[in-house]
Amino acid sequence: MKNIILGMMLLVVALSTQAQEKKNKNAKHDVVVNGNCEMCEKRIEKAAFSVKGVKSAEYHIDDHTLHLIINEEKCSVTDVKKAVAKVGHDTDEVKATDEDYAKLHGCCQYERQ
Numbered sequence: 001m002k003n004i005i006l007g008m009m010l011l012v013v014a015l016s017t018q019a020q021e022k023k024n025k026n027a028k029h030d031v032v033v034n035g036n037c038e039m040c041e042k043r044i045e046k047a048a049f050s051v052k053g054v055k056s057a058e059y060h061i062d063d064h065t066l067h068l069i070i071n072e073e074k075c076s077v078t079d080v081k082k083a084v085a086k087v088g089h090d091t092d093e094v095k096a097t098d099e100d101y102a103k104l105h106g107c108c109q110y111e112r113q
Helices: 002-019 038-049 077-086 098-102
Strands: 027-032 054-060 065-070
Touching: 027 077, 038 054, 038 065, 038 077, 065 077
Parallel strands: none
Antiparallel strands: 027 065, 054 065
16 A cells, blocks of 8 residues: 555656756747837847846847847846846836836937837
């Protein structure tokens, strides 16, 4: 009887460890970020790189997209979005506070929705 219970417990443990989501060390993500100029580009990329686990961050002004490669074991896309919003730029999910937005240079103040 003990062997059956022990066997069932081992089976449950084995199945639960396989069911856990594996984190990707080189996950690619695209994030929509509002910005207007090269100063915005530098600020957004710098904010992204300030998050531990970001391996690559390239902002493209023409399509307002931040292309990321992150280590999901160390950070999440939400962490990067929060860092970008903290420097005044709205993302698709996280919006900058009015105070952070007001700190942007005049040419960097994009039309907010």
